[in-house]
Amino acid sequence: MALPLPLPPMSYLPPLGGEGQEALGRRVAVPWRGEVRVGVVVGEGGRPSHALRHALAYLDGAPYLRPEEVLFLEEASRYLFAPLGQVLADFLPPSPELRHRVRLYPGADPKVLPKGLEALTAWQEARGFDPRLLDPLREAGVLEEEVAFKEGRRVLLPLKEAHPDPTLDRVLQALRSMGQAESQAALARAAGVGVGRVRRLLEEGYVGYGEPLASPPPGEPVEPLPLPERPERLNGGRFLERVRLLAGLVAEGDHLVLFPEVSLLERFLRHFPRARPYHGGLPPKEREALFRAPRGLVFATYGGLLLPFTPRSLVVVEEGSESYKLPSGSRAFVPPLAEMRARLLGVPLTYLSLVPAVEVLERPGLTFPVPRPRLLLVDLRRERGHPLTGRALALLKQVEEKGRQAVVLSPRLGYSALLLCADCGYRPNCPDCALPLRYHKEAKALLCHQCGHREPPPPLCPRCGSTLLEPRGPGLEWIQEELKRRLALPVYRYTKEEKDDLGPLLAGKPGVVVGTTALLRGPTLPELALVLLPYADGFLYEADFRAAERYHRLLWALTELRPGRRPLLALQTYTPDHPAHLALLEGSVEAFPWAEKALREALAYPPRVRMVKLEVAHRLEERALEAAFALREALKGVAGEEEVLGPAPAPIPRVKGQHVFHLLLKGSTERLAELLSRLDRRRFRLDPDPHRFVGLLED
DNA sequence: AGCACGCCGACT
DNA sequence: GTCGGCGTGCTC
Numbered sequence: 256m257a258l259p260l261p262l263p264p265m266s267y268l269p270p271l272g273g274e275g276q277e278a279l280g281r282r283v284a285v286p287w288r289g290e291v292r293v294g295v296v297v298g299e300g301g302r303p304s305h306a307l308r309h310a311l312a313y314l315d316g317a318p319y320l321r322p323e324e325v326l327f328l329e330e331a332s333r334y335l336f337a338p339l340g341q342v343l344a345d346f347l348p349p350s351p352e353l354r355h356r357v358r359l360y361p362g363a364d365p366k367v368l369p370k371g372l373e374a375l376t377a378w379q380e381a382r383g384f385d386p387r388l389l390d391p392l393r394e395a396g397v398l399e400e401e402v403a404f405k406e407g408r409r410v411l412l413p414l415k416e417a418h419p420d421p422t423l424d425r426v427l428q429a430l431r432s433m434g435q436a437e438s439q440a441a442l443a444r445a446a447g448v449g450v451g452r453v454r455r456l457l458e459e460g461y462v463g464y465g466e467p468l469a470s471p472p473p474g475e476p477v478e479p480l481p482l483p484e485r486p487e488r489l490n491g492g493r494f495l496e497r498v499r500l501l502a503g504l505v506a507e508g509d510h511l512v513l514f515p516e517v518s519l520l521e522r523f524l525r526h527f528p529r530a531r532p533y534h535g536g537l538p539p540k541e542r543e544a545l546f547r548a549p550r551g552l553v554f555a556t557y558g559g560l561l562l563p564f565t566p567r568s569l570v571v572v573e574e575g576s577e578s579y580k581l582p583s584g585s586r587a588f589v590p591p592l593a594e595m596r597a598r599l600l601g602v603p604l605t606y607l608s609l610v611p612a613v614e615v616l617e618r619p620g621l622t623f624p625v626p627r628p629r630l631l632l633v634d635l636r637r638e639r640g641h642p643l644t645g646r647a648l649a650l651l652k653q654v655e656e657k658g659r660q661a662v663v664l665s666p667r668l669g670y671s672a673l674l675l676c677a678d679c680g681y682r683p684n685c686p687d688c689a690l691p692l693r694y695h696k697e698a699k700a701l702l703c704h705q706c707g708h709r710e711p712p713p714p715l716c717p718r719c720g721s722t723l724l725e726p727r728g729p730g731l732e733w734i735q736e737e738l739k740r741r742l743a744l745p746v747y748r749y750t751k752e753e754k755d756d757l758g759p760l761l762a763g764k765p766g767v768v769v770g771t772t773a774l775l776r777g778p779t780l781p782e783l784a785l786v787l788l789p790y791a792d793g794f795l796y797e798a799d800f801r802a803a804e805r806y807h808r809l810l811w812a813l814t815e816l817r818p819g820r821r822p823l824l825a826l827q828t829y830t831p832d833h834p835a836h837l838a839l840l841e842g843s844v845e846a847f848p849w850a851e852k853a854l855r856e857a858l859a860y861p862p863r864v865r866m867v868k869l870e871v872a873h874r875l876e877e878r879a880l881e882a883a884f885a886l887r888e889a890l891k892g893v894a895g896e897e898e899v900l901g902p903a904p905a906p907i908p909r910v911k912g913q914h915v916f917h918l919l920l921k922g923s924t925e926r927l928a929e930l931l932s933r934l935d936r937r938r939f940r941l942d943p944d945p946h947r948f949v950g951l952l953e954d
Numbered sequence: 955a956g957c958a959c960g961c962c963g964a965c966t
Numbered sequence: 967g968t969c970g971g972c973g974t975g976c977t978c
Contacts, residue, residue, distance in 0.1 A: 256978080260955055260956090260977095261955055262955075262977075264978090265977070265978040266978050267978060268978095285978080286978095287977075287978085288956080288957080288977065303978075305978075306978090307978060308978060340955095341955095344955095935974095937973085937974085938973095954955085
């Protein structure tokens with residue numbers, strides 16, 4: 256039985272009265288450290304080395320997971336170097352709440368009840384009793400327990416068309432126009448009548464309780480673009496062409512389509528009336544319902560991988576997206592798991608994306624022609640003007656004159672202005688992280704974007720006393736202000752945290768939006784004519800080997816910000832001849848990934864070998880370094896020179912008051928498992944497929 | 955993960 | 967003498 260906790264499976268005896276029943280894949284309630292928790296049976300039999308406890312109850316009539324899903328969990332656990340329970344925790348939808356009642360077995364002597372538990376001669380809700388008192392009774396076998404999932408939330412639904420009584424009919428029609436009501440009182444309020452009227456309708460059978468309605472799927476279907484053969488990857492094309500290609504791949508029968516994030520899933524969903532969404536944003540009931548009976552065309556985020564059905568095929572959309580990386584738990588990167596799932600189910604898998612990930616390049620596939628981007632490279636080594644060069648301003652002026660729209664993209668808030676001394680080069684740092692503090696003009700404060708540390712800016716340079724201490728670097732706020740100063744256009748802001756109402760823009764009014772990459776997930780601007788990156792290199796200067804691949808993918812994604820038309824993409828950059836730029840000028844989505852792949856081959860980076868990251872962190876640098884070297888030491892004689900990299904300080908060596916060191920291990924899954932088995936897992940955190948090297952791993 | 959236990963250095 | 971951080975073992 257596996258609990259959704261970072262633990263390997265544990266053994267229990269079947270629930271009393273449940274002996275001999277099929278158990279594999281069923282959910283069970285079990286006593287766990289004094290409380291009751293929900294787990295899934297992942298195996299049967301075995302020879303226990305100690306006395307086992309009884310599970311309390313099966314929670315489902317039929318298995319919740321099939322043997323196929325259990326096998327997948329086992330394989331994924333091996334692949335991710337994570338306990339099976341961790342994988343379960345990552346992929347299982349959250350369990351509904353438990354209703355747990357207890358009493359003393361009717362035959363038992365009430366004298367066994369300790370003080371305070373006398374009430375247990377009758378059924379009682381288990382919560383409210385100290386689990387530490389209940390557990391001994393359970394152990395002694397005198398506690399009768401009843402465990403089941405709580406009844407789901409039920410809503411009021413109309414059952415008939417009309418009611419002869421006009422007053423009651425008004426209430427009925429109110430419910431019909433609402434679709435459903437939370438409660439009798441809610442309906443009465445909405446209809447402006449007393450609850451008595453609603454109760455009458457209920458008694459007469461005109462309304463009744465039922466499951467909440469699923470959200471209605473809108474959608475204008477597209478003409479499918481069928482292919483003679485099913486390729487393993489499909490790239491390029493326009494967005495709508497990829498939608499049509501997908502429609503061709505999943506034309507009939509059961510299919511599972513994975514998306515990196517909900518916003519992209521919904522963009523596709525508009526064209527697939529047949530598709531059912533499955534993701535964390537759905538009401539739990541809806542999600543649960545699909546999990547219990549998955550079929551048809553399912554559009555899902557990563558959790559869809561555990562849906563207990565065998566689709567005809569799997570499609571992974573935008574396999575290179577960073578959003579496939581789970582930030583916590585097993586820290587899995589999803590596409591390889593999708594591949595594993597398809598292999599175990601014996602069904603084909605297709606990657607569908609604009610720019611192929613380096614990892615999938617070698618698969619047989621099709622790349623469709625892409626409209627050549629309109630790219631303008633502004634060389635910051637030659638052009639004057641900061642943060643906006645003369646050329647950039649001229650472009651913005653054009654947008655203004657023509658009454659169009661522009662997007663100005665800043666590389667995260669973290670790159671907002673730095674406070675720099677023009678005399679001595681002094682730059683204030685965060686006392687807890689080894690990061691320069693960012694100057695936030697609106698807040699008139701220096702902020703650490705990593706840990707949130709905040710301090711007032713010094714009036715003079717603390718090092719040389721100069722008055723020339725001022726903000727430098729094109730931060731989002733600075734750019735926003737500069738735009739407001741130079742343009743008559745309204746300026747909007749769009750970040751993950753702060754989303755201005757873009758209503759006027761969506762209605763076609765002119766304006767400029769300043770934002771982060773959150774803009775890629777935002778609404779489509781109908782009159783978008785210009786996309787400007789005032790500091791394109793900011794996206795490139797990140798300390799990991801995938802930074803360039805990400806940047807290239809970002810540029811291509813920007814060319815699709817306004818499907819159907821091609822806004823001008825203007826980049827202010829110190830490296831105009833970067834291969835990613837050349838690839839766009841060439842109009843090739845594949846050229847850069849191929850070059851990148853060759854580079855990775857030469858350096859023995861993924862995908863040639865797997866790489867895992869071990870992270871050691873401590874408040875004291877000495878201790879962190881010591882622990883990191885201890886890991887290296889433990890591998891001495893076991894691992895070869897080329898299999899271990901580091902320890903090295905993390906790109907940002909101090910985060911949240913902790914000094915961070917990394918150790919990288921390279922090799923096959925089996926080899927890595929062997930190396931990791933030599934190490935004490937409590938001494939480090941593991942990332943089984945690192946994509947970024949900045950920051951601390953989350954739990 | 956979360957908890958108990960024991961060790962050890964630090965400090966009122 | 968006590969407190970808190972840290973390593974270790976364990977959960978069925």
